[in-house]
Amino acid sequence: MFDHLPTKRRNILRALVAGALTAFVAPFAYAIGKFLSFQGTIGGSNTAKLSAADLTPDSPSKLVEIEGEPVIVVREADNSIRAFTATCTHLGCIVSYRPQMPGFYCKCHGGKYDVNGINVPGTRPPSPLTELVVNEQADDLTVSLTPKAKSLS
Amino acid sequence: MTLIDHLHLREPVEALKAKVVPRHGTSMWYYLGGLALFFFLVQIVTGLLLLFYYQPTPEAAHKSVEWITTKVPFGAVIRSVHSWSSNALIAVVLIHMFSTFFMRSYRSPRAILWVTGIILFVLILGFGFTGYLLPWDLTAYFATRIGTEVPKAVPVFGSWIVSMLRGSNAVTGATLSRLFALHVGVLPLFAFVFVTAHVIMTALFGSAIPIGRSAKAETRFIPQYILGEAVLWLIGLAVLLAVAVLFPWQLGPAYDLTKPVEPPAGVHPEWYFMFLYQTLKYIPEWAAVTFYTIVLIFWAVVPWLDRKARREQKSLLFRWIGILAIAGMAGLTTLAYISVAQEQGTAALEQTTTAHGSTDTTQPK
Ligand code: FES
Numbered sequence: 001m002f003d004h005l006p007t008k009r010r011n012i013l014r015a016l017v018a019g020a021l022t023a024f025v026a027p028f029a030y031a032i033g034k035f036l037s038f039q040g041t042i043g044g045s046n047t048a049k050l051s052a053a054d055l056t057p058d059s060p061s062k063l064v065e066i067e068g069e070p071v072i073v074v075r076e077a078d079n080s081i082r083a084f085t086a087t088c089t090h091l092g093c094i095v096s097y098r099p100q101m102p103g104f105y106c107k108c109h110g111g112k113y114d115v116n117g118i119n120v121p122g123t124r125p126p127s128p129l130t131e132l133v134v135n136e137q138a139d140d141l142t143v144s145l146t147p148k149a150k151s152l153s
Numbered sequence: 154m155t156l157i158d159h160l161h162l163r164e165p166v167e168a169l170k171a172k173v174v175p176r177h178g179t180s181m182w183y184y185l186g187g188l189a190l191f192f193f194l195v196q197i198v199t200g201l202l203l204l205f206y207y208q209p210t211p212e213a214a215h216k217s218v219e220w221i222t223t224k225v226p227f228g229a230v231i232r233s234v235h236s237w238s239s240n241a242l243i244a245v246v247l248i249h250m251f252s253t254f255f256m257r258s259y260r261s262p263r264a265i266l267w268v269t270g271i272i273l274f275v276l277i278l279g280f281g282f283t284g285y286l287l288p289w290d291l292t293a294y295f296a297t298r299i300g301t302e303v304p305k306a307v308p309v310f311g312s313w314i315v316s317m318l319r320g321s322n323a324v325t326g327a328t329l330s331r332l333f334a335l336h337v338g339v340l341p342l343f344a345f346v347f348v349t350a351h352v353i354m355t356a357l358f359g360s361a362i363p364i365g366r367s368a369k370a371e372t373r374f375i376p377q378y379i380l381g382e383a384v385l386w387l388i389g390l391a392v393l394l395a396v397a398v399l400f401p402w403q404l405g406p407a408y409d410l411t412k413p414v415e416p417p418a419g420v421h422p423e424w425y426f427m428f429l430y431q432t433l434k435y436i437p438e439w440a441a442v443t444f445y446t447i448v449l450i451f452w453a454v455v456p457w458l459d460r461k462a463r464r465e466q467k468s469l470l471f472r473w474i475g476i477l478a479i480a481g482m483a484g485l486t487t488l489a490y491i492s493v494a495q496e497q498g499t500a501a502l503e504q505t506t507t508a509h510g511s512t513d514t515t516q517p518k
Contacts, residue, residue: 034226035202042213042220 041068048073052081052139061097066145070094071132073143076115077102081136083143084117084129095129104129174360174378175368179256183360185249187382191389192242193348196280199235200337207287209333211326214289215407222404229401230394236402238393239281243425246277254455254475257462258361264456266354269347271453276344281423283336286329290405295416297332298324300426306438325410364467418500419493428482431489452478 002010048064048071055062055075062073063086072086074097084104086094093108103120104113112120117129135142157166174183206225208217221228250270253259259267286297301324304314320327362368372378408414422430432441451458461468 031227031230032202035228035231036205038225038228040220040224042208042217 047142047144050141050143052136052141055081060099063094064143066143069145071143071145072097072104073134073141081134081141083132083134085132086129088125089119089127089129090124169356170375172356172359172374173371174374175362176370176372177362177366177368179252179363179366180360180372182249182252182256184382184385185245185252186355188385188389189242189245189249190348190352191386192238192245192393193344195238195390195393196235196242197341199231199238200341202231203235204337209287209329211289211329211408211410214287214329215404218288218404222401230397233397233400233402234393237397237400239284240423240425241389241393243277243281246274247425250274251475251479253361255472256361256363257459257467257471258363259456259459260361260364260462260465261456263354263358263361266351266358267456268453269351269354271449273344273347273351275449276340276347278425279340280336280344281425283332283340285423286324286332287336288404289329289408291408291414291417292405292420294324294408295420296422297328299420300422301328303429303433303438303442306442308439308443364462364465419496421489421493424486427489428485431485431492434492448478 002013005013046067048066050062050064050073052075055073057075060075064071064073070086071083072095073081073083075081077099088095088106088108088111090106090109090111093106093111095104095106095111095113097103098105101112102115104117105111106113106125109124111125112123113125113129114120117131119125119128131148132143133146133148135144157163174180203221206217206221206228208214218232221232223229253267253270282300285300286293301315301318304318305311307314318328318331319325320331372381405417421427429441429445432445436444455471456462459468459471462471
């Protein structure tokens with residue numbers, strides 16, 4: 001467009017145009033990036049409620065969903081009720097509770113975790129399951145995706 | 154060899170560089186076609202973005218739109234821009250259509266160009282109609298109930314058309330799926346083809362000079378005309394953003410299929426369908442459908458009917474036809490809005506006289 005101008009002025013003008021175009025496009029690119037990178041599920045609940053009475057010695061564990069995440073709630077041998085993320089840290093399968101192990105087992109590639117959700121060395125999972133906060137009000141349990149602080153576990 | 158040579162595009166590129174646009178007393182109207190293209194592009198971009206979050210089921214549709222406008226960053230603006238821009242698009246297309254009509258731009262060799270324009274006009278109204286239901290709010294639901302009932306009056310094929318649109322006896326989730334498929338799949342495909350044809354033909358044939366005028370001068374297409382159009386696009390964008398932010402497009406209460414309620418008082422379609430809505434009050438559906446079908450076909454074949462224009466003469470008859478068309482649409486639209494206002498007025502009155510604490514049936518919980 002600026003072919004008729006001397007080289008120096010032409011370069012300055014071209015740089016100005018390029019700068020202006022970038023400044024114009026940048027906010028739109030930012031907004032679209034923000035819009036598309038949002039995470040969340042519509043109508044997803046951020047807690048799961050269940051009754052402690054449902055966790056019996058015969059079926060000591062239950063899978064619940066929080067914001068699309070599977071969470072496993074277990075009554076362990078010492079009668080304590082604990083909740084862990086049920087997503088296997090290996091490749092994302094859903095783990096199950098095995099009282100006889102005792103601990104968590106992943107069918108997909110034979111991954112194992114102990115009762116504290118710590119991955120058993122020698123099996124595939126590279127890291128432990130995250131323990132979550134369980135709120136006990138008599139028999140009513142409320143689980144959220146809040147990790148239980150390390151010091152407490 | 155440059156990429157252009159590889160693609161064998163040297164000739165068209167040179168032609169585009171050499172292209173000039175005639176300049177005369179009414180040549181500013183040429184820019185409206187480009188502005189329509191701008192709003193069309195805005196619709197594609199914002200529409201694609203909304204598709205990332207929208208969920209086309211009766212249970213989730215309203216929630217997902219609410220989710221977009223309340224939770225997703227910039228979602229409120231994007232949705233508002235999509236709605237406002239659709240209205241702007243229809244308005245600009247209407248003005249563009251009538252301005253080219255009065256300039257008799259449909260003269261040979263542009264007859265087919267005019268026809269593609271009419272097809273695009275119908276497609277754009279189709280976008281408006283199918284998109285209207287998608288938020289699944291009260292007004293959208295009732296407007297679609299009525300809107301999908303009208304084609305029943307089409308001779309012979311009536312009930313078939315209705316069942317094709319609805320996919321079930323009434324307006325249900327099946328209807329939502331169908332209108333959604335039309336809105337984001339079928340119509341865009343056709344619109345893309347016809348917009349491309351329309352733009353390419355305009356580039357090939359150039360802009361028509363109105364009868365009796367001669368080009369005083371010429372504007373080079375590149376860069377002058379393009380820059381002028383760019384200025385208009387930027388103004389369009391600025392106005393669109395300002396309006397979308399200052400007047401966010403509203404979302405009414407959700408319609409729950411399992412709990413039927415009365416329509417809100419003065420339920421009516423969007424402004425661009427108001428002339429049709431008003432017509433239906435005066436004549437039976439079949440008459441209205443037949444009448445507007447004939448009008449549309451007539452409008453599409455105007456290039457062949459206006460024989461005077463083919464001899465480069467101004468036809469007084471066609472000028473009056475154009476004026477009549479605008480006056481008719483404007484008149485019917487005005488009447489429609491007056492009656493809607495009256496209905497809302499009486500409804501408000503009923504509300505105050507009957508109810509102390511009685512529940513408003515139009516606001517389902
Ligand atoms: S995904 Fe669980 S062990 Fe591989």
